Amino acid sequence: MHLVYPAVLAALLFSIGVYGVLARRNTVLVLMSVELMLNAVNLNLVAFDAWLRDALHAGQALTLFTITVAAAEIGLGLAIVLLVFRTRGTADIDRLTALGDPSEDAEDAEADTVLKGQAVA
Amino acid sequence: MNLALPVLVPVLPALGAAATLATGKRAPGFARPLAILPVAASAVLALVVALQLGTGHSLDAATRLTPTGGPDVSLALHLDGFSSLISVLVGLVATCVQVYSTAYLKDDPRYPSYAALVSLFTAAMFLVVYSGDLIVLLVGWEIMGICSYFLIGHHWETADARSASLKAFLVTKLGDIPFLFGIFLLGTDAKSFRITDVLTAAADGRLGHPTLIALLLLAGVAGKSAQFPLHTWLPDAMAGPTPVSALIHAATMVAAGIYLVARLLPVFLLSGAALVVLSVMAAVTMVGSALCALAQDDLKRVLAYSTVGQLGYMAGALASGDRDAAVFHLVSHGAFKALLFLTAGVVIHAAHTNSISAMSRMPGLRKRVPDAYWTLAIGLAALIGLPPFSGFFSKEAVLGAAEHAANGEALTNGLGPASAVPSAAGWIVLISASATALLTAAYATRLWLVAFHGPSAAPATAEGVPYSPEIDEADPAQAEPHAMRWPLWVLAVPTMGFGIAGLRSNWLPALLDGGSLRPSAATAVIGTGLALAGVLISYAAWRSATARAAAVTWPAAADRVPEQAGPPAVETIPADPGRILLGPLFRPAQHGFFVDRLYSAAFVGPTVAAARLVRFLDREVVETYVRGAGTAPRMLGWVVRRAQNGNAQAYLSALLAGVVLLTVLVAVGT
Numbered sequence: 001m002h003l004v005y006p007a008v009l010a011a012l013l014f015s016i017g018v019y020g021v022l023a024r025r026n027t028v029l030v031l032m033s034v035e036l037m038l039n040a041v042n043l044n045l046v047a048f049d050a051w052l053r054d055a056l057h058a059g060q061a062l063t064l065f066t067i068t069v070a071a072a073e074i075g076l077g078l079a080i081v082l083l084v085f086r087t088r089g090t091a092d093i094d095r096l097t098a099l100g101d102p103s104e105d106a107e108d109a110e111a112d113t114v115l116k117g118q119a120v121a
Numbered sequence: 122m123n124l125a126l127p128v129l130v131p132v133l134p135a136l137g138a139a140a141t142l143a144t145g146k147r148a149p150g151f152a153r154p155l156a157i158l159p160v161a162a163s164a165v166l167a168l169v170v171a172l173q174l175g176t177g178h179s180l181d182a183a184t185r186l187t188p189t190g191g192p193d194v195s196l197a198l199h200l201d202g203f204s205s206l207i208s209v210l211v212g213l214v215a216t217c218v219q220v221y222s223t224a225y226l227k228d229d230p231r232y233p234s235y236a237a238l239v240s241l242f243t244a245a246m247f248l249v250v251y252s253g254d255l256i257v258l259l260v261g262w263e264i265m266g267i268c269s270y271f272l273i274g275h276h277w278e279t280a281d282a283r284s285a286s287l288k289a290f291l292v293t294k295l296g297d298i299p300f301l302f303g304i305f306l307l308g309t310d311a312k313s314f315r316i317t318d319v320l321t322a323a324a325d326g327r328l329g330h331p332t333l334i335a336l337l338l339l340a341g342v343a344g345k346s347a348q349f350p351l352h353t354w355l356p357d358a359m360a361g362p363t364p365v366s367a368l369i370h371a372a373t374m375v376a377a378g379i380y381l382v383a384r385l386l387p388v389f390l391l392s393g394a395a396l397v398v399l400s401v402m403a404a405v406t407m408v409g410s411a412l413c414a415l416a417q418d419d420l421k422r423v424l425a426y427s428t429v430g431q432l433g434y435m436a437g438a439l440a441s442g443d444r445d446a447a448v449f450h451l452v453s454h455g456a457f458k459a460l461l462f463l464t465a466g467v468v469i470h471a472a473h474t475n476s477i478s479a480m481s482r483m484p485g486l487r488k489r490v491p492d493a494y495w496t497l498a499i500g501l502a503a504l505i506g507l508p509p510f511s512g513f514f515s516k517e518a519v520l521g522a523a524e525h526a527a528n529g530e531a532l533t534n535g536l537g538p539a540s541a542v543p544s545a546a547g548w549i550v551l552i553s554a555s556a557t558a559l560l561t562a563a564y565a566t567r568l569w570l571v572a573f574h575g576p577s578a579a580p581a582t583a584e585g586v587p588y589s590p591e592i593d594e595a596d597p598a599q600a601e602p603h604a605m606r607w608p609l610w611v612l613a614v615p616t617m618g619f620g621i622a623g624l625r626s627n628w629l630p631a632l633l634d635g636g637s638l639r640p641s642a643a644t645a646v647i648g649t650g651l652a653l654a655g656v657l658i659s660y661a662a663w664r665s666a667t668a669r670a671a672a673v674t675w676p677a678a679a680d681r682v683p684e685q686a687g688p689p690a691v692e693t694i695p696a697d698p699g700r701i702l703l704g705p706l707f708r709p710a711q712h713g714f715f716v717d718r719l720y721s722a723a724f725v726g727p728t729v730a731a732a733r734l735v736r737f738l739d740r741e742v743v744e745t746y747v748r749g750a751g752t753a754p755r756m757l758g759w760v761v762r763r764a765q766n767g768n769a770q771a772y773l774s775a776l777l778a779g780v781v782l783l784t785v786l787v788a789v790g791t
Contacts, residue, residue: 022774093770100767
């Protein structure tokens with residue numbers, strides 16, 4: 001089998017994963033898209049391993065390793081999503097912006113107090 | 122002679138001051154003995170030292186204090202007749218003042234620090250008098266300056282006292298800077314800071330720049346001894362407690378400048394120009410201050426201006442080349458002026474006002490303070506120069522010295538040739554001193570008449586709350602405590618008797634340079650005649666003023682708000698002979714001929730304007746840069762913070778875009 005088939009398939013899978021990660025709003029679906037990207041990479045690894053006829057089968061070994069890591073990662077990720085859903089009542093990734101910069105209004109108010117402090121001083 | 126005695130004289134009050142400061146808070150009961158005993162012990166020791174030294178001897182001892190690379194600074198002691206005489210005066214006055222202060226500042230919460238400063242001041246004055254080294258002398262000189270600053274500002278609750286203390290400090294420092302350079306130049310020329318070496322160098326003609334040195338030193342002397350044009354601080358210094366005025370601003374500190382010139386007179390004799398400058402300074406000071414004194418309403422300011430004038434007499438004697446006469450007048454003036462100030466303190470204490478016009482409206486003040494009444498009369502008689510009080514003899518000595526100098530035969534007593542003193546200096550001093558004798562008599566008479574002999578027919582309008590910057594410690598209904606009365610009589614004794622000391626050549630003159638201090642016939646007649654004329658003119662003016670005041674209907678005067686309105690300088694004296702005598706000069710004289718206003722226009726104003734300019738540059742120019750340096754990173758931070766919106770997908774999109782961009786770039790690049 002020609003190498004181009006698995007390579008194109010992997011590229012398609014990866015692109016779908018990227019789209020899912022960047023565009024989906026549900027956190028669970030984002031995690032699933034991450035899995036898609038990982039599996040695209042796995043597919044590449046196996047394909048190139050077979051094509052290169054590697055005596056040590058490093059590609060396949062690495063694939064097994066990636067699958068293990070991905071399993072652990074998805075377990076951890078789902079646990080976090082579950083906890084976030086329980087505390088916040090939503091798993092919408094667009095609304096989980098607590099770690100970002102405070103909103104514009106709060107910032108303006110803060111700047112005002114700083115200026116006032118200077119004027120008083 | 123045992124060196125420990127003269128060393129102890131300045132050390133004891135300094136230790137007393139340290140002990141008073143250390144224990145003042147915790148054990149206020151010790152403050153009084155700690156204030157009086159060391160100073161009194163020093164006074165006794167100074168007398169013992171003077172007696173042991175005897176006449177015609179001098180003692181020098183020195184130990185090297187520090188090598189400087191140039192002339193060494195040494196801890197030197199120089200005792201001679203001048204230092205003996207003045208140290209005894211300082212000891213006497215300081216002891217009287219400390220005793221007097223215990224009663225005058227009885228309930229003052231800051232009495233311990235006050236007493237400590239007076240002790241420290243006394244120690245510094247002893248150091249100046251005994252020091253044989255110019256640098257060590259300068260140390261005492263500056264300690265006196267700072268003590269004076271603190272003591273003038275004793276009532277620092279009042280704005281007057283604060284500004285007066287600052288003014289005194291700044292004006293005297295203004296003189297001290299040239300003074301310091303004068304000492305440096307003197308030390309460099311003579312290759313030593315020891316006064317004996319300096320005088321030897323002056324005698325050998327080894328001083329390269331005598332005129333420059335003398336003029337630089339004169340600046341410091343003018344500052345310390347309140348001579349024109351640096352005299353303005355002394356009248357304002359009366360914001361301090363009255364005993365301080367007696368000690369510092371009459372008897373001792375202001376005399377330090379005169380004493381210094383007397384010690385270094387051979388240097389001054391090398392420069393005729395410096396002597397003429399000194400004589401002009403003295404003449405302007407004498408006449409101007411006497412005119413000012415005639416117009417003042419504040420009892421202490423009258424005395425302050427008279428101090429300035431009497432210091433002018435001493436400076437005049439020095440300009441005539443006769444330091445015996447100058448020191449003679451210094452000592453007699455120290456005694457009678459301390460007496461006058463302490464008396465003024467008693468009167469102010471009793472009348473609760475500084476204003477002599479308010480006193481004139483106070484019935485029975487004469488009977489309230491009989492001691493002060495009589496001792497004030499004695500002090501004023503000495504000030505006028507009526508025989509046989511001490512002021513007569515010392516003033517005649519000054520006039521005699523000026524007369525000799527005017528004739529070209531100055532009484533330099535072997536310090537230099539008589540021709541060293543320009544006769545112009547003698548004439549300037551002689552004429553101004555005669556004029557001042559007349560004016561002094563006039564203002565002294567005016568003071569006495571107005572303060573104590575007010576028209577008894579006048580209603581007592583001074584029953585309100587009279588103005589006085591002093592804190593009232595005692596109940597005015599009670600007589601003054603003993604501690605405030607007997608120092609007056611102690612000081613009245615030298616005021617009455619000290620003048621005789623100059624009569625015989627083996628008494629006082631033997632202690633000094635040996636010149637005659639006898640009043641000569643011509644000057645004695647002229648001086649006494651002028652003084653009597655002044656007294657009579659003043660009395661006549663007072664009589665006519667009183668008659669005119671009595672004619673005025675009194676209710677009009679009673680209507681106006683009296684002393685609360687402000688300092689008494691602005692109010693008019695009902696029967697003031699000064700107003701009649703001075704005529705149109707009265708208002709300028711009342712304000713010190715506007716010298717203060719001139720200075721504030723010429724020096725203070727530009728300085729304040731420069732300070733404002735600097736403040737503007739700092740606030741508006743420098744700070745703009747600083748603020749700009751802060752604003753630019755702030756804007757940058759604001760932009761970067763926009764990216765931090767908390768949306769993980771946005772971050773990842775940016776990441777992906779970056780990766781794609783880099784990949785494309787790498788691909789295109791290779």
